[in-house]
Amino acid sequence: MKKIIPVLLAALACGAASAQMKPDMGKLLATGGVSQVEGAGGGGLTPWALITGYGTRDSWGANAHYTYVDTQDYRLNSYGVAVGIADRLELSFAKQEFKGSLAPLDQLNIRQDIVGLKLKVAGDAVYEQDSWMPQVAIGIMYKKNKGIGGLGALGVTNVKQLGARDDSGYDYYVSATKLLLEQSLLLNGTLRATKANQMGLLGFGGDRNDDVRLEPEISAAYLINRRLALGVEYRHKPHNLGVDNEKAYYDAFLAWFPTRNVSVTLAYANLGDITIFNPKKQKGLYLSLQTGF
Template sequence: MKHLKKNHKPIAAAILLMGSFLSAPALAGTGKLVLTGGVSTIEGAAGGGLTPWAVIGTQATENEWGIAANITQARTDDYTVDTQGVTFAWDERIEFSLGSQTLDTGITGTALGLPGLDLEQTIVGVKYKLFGDAILDSDTWMPQVSVGLQHKSLDAAGLAPTLNTLGAKDSGTDAYISATKLFLKQGVLVNGTLRATKANQNGFLGFGSTLGGDDTDYELMPEFSVAKLLKDNLAIGAEYRFMPNKLESAGRAAGLGNGLASDDWMDVFVAWAPTKNVSLTAAYVDLGRIVPGTTNGRDQTGVYLSAQFAF
């Protein structure tokens, strides 16, 4: 099978819209403190690399529009994930995001008789700040709290019949609430997110399953981030994201043992902002087992690189 052609038309269209916003009188001016708006997650929302934070992305402050674009690649032992995204924000209150993800299935696709198989996912997100200010309230214990939705649509290509057999849907919606607190004097940021999700491997393997028992209910999964500002434009940190394991029972029912088991995700990262509009992030990632039946049970560890341009 030839390598499947990637389709990022939604992202391209959104980027074209940036031109009209760049001429708007309410576009972000001086913006926020460097790095305090977070970077872009793999799903498009502002936060760390793996988990959203309560902060509203871009450089926009009150009564301003903000725009950000990002590109990311994560390489593990057996897989490659490429993501692109754009974010629009208004008034430090609401954030809209659009992300496109492509998973190169590597040896798993080959083992399934689908060499060159790419799984593509589009994610449309919205985040709304409920109360608090992670930066301005740094002298109190009150965090900034936001809620968000992420609707994910999967194009599984040649893997779709297999996912149908497992009873996994090709779309789903995550809901989350995040609380973020910056202790400015100590230069420490902490975040906690609670996500309601049905996604298998973040949605790359569909949503829920019915083979071997109905496992299509939402599960509440916590996510945590901590970051230390070493300088005003340099931070280090770590993230931990709990993940559902909805496909393992379906895999056992299909005679695959634990061949479809999944694990939690984590990373250790460094973020650097050479200018107020540009941030670069590098991380060591551990995504646990992803289809261990075709990868000899290996944990998928590797590197994550991301660039964000925010205005």
């Protein structure tokens, strides 16, 4: 899968050569998706094959996002920027901050940086309505865990001390998105190759497993009207750490697109178990704001 990297870097060079293009906001409303919690364009939990922004093949678009997730015992903040070039290449950067709110992890603070690249390789979700072929994209995310704060009294400052093998790693994925305009329906399937624990917030690999796993992710959204979408997502994840009974993520969301410049996503999210220290399913509010062009 590391062969994907040179392909994406070559596409990045082509995008840089097209820097003189101007934004045209020419794509249909909502067809750039919202900002996924790791920064990519898609749903809240999983990337889609759609390229972020409203720039067409002769243009480019960009956005910034802020996402807040609040469960019984934890809070996650994510913010970042993304650029879509020629409706083919996407570059994204996101920062995540994960905090605890209940003892013994009430002082917990974990930060992570994520750099992403996505390349559309086949199909077109909007213009190929008479074909069964979905839009297909390949992507890579480089994740760097910045360490653990708030647990110094326990002697824990790095994810490796919890059993993780590494504090940085790559996720590779392929996404297929089919937009059925006549039925007002969007379907997406993503297959991710990963060693990340809780998206990388608890490191990569672990004492239970250190192999790359292929994990499925699915999304479905119904377009109530041009500005409202109702949907669900499911994201399967590996279970690498003995101290973390990691489970799948899933959510039910409502996304609102009042204009091409703004979107708001509200969801009920279930993040499953997160560490054995607070052993219960973590579920609660997901709220994301995106602004761009």
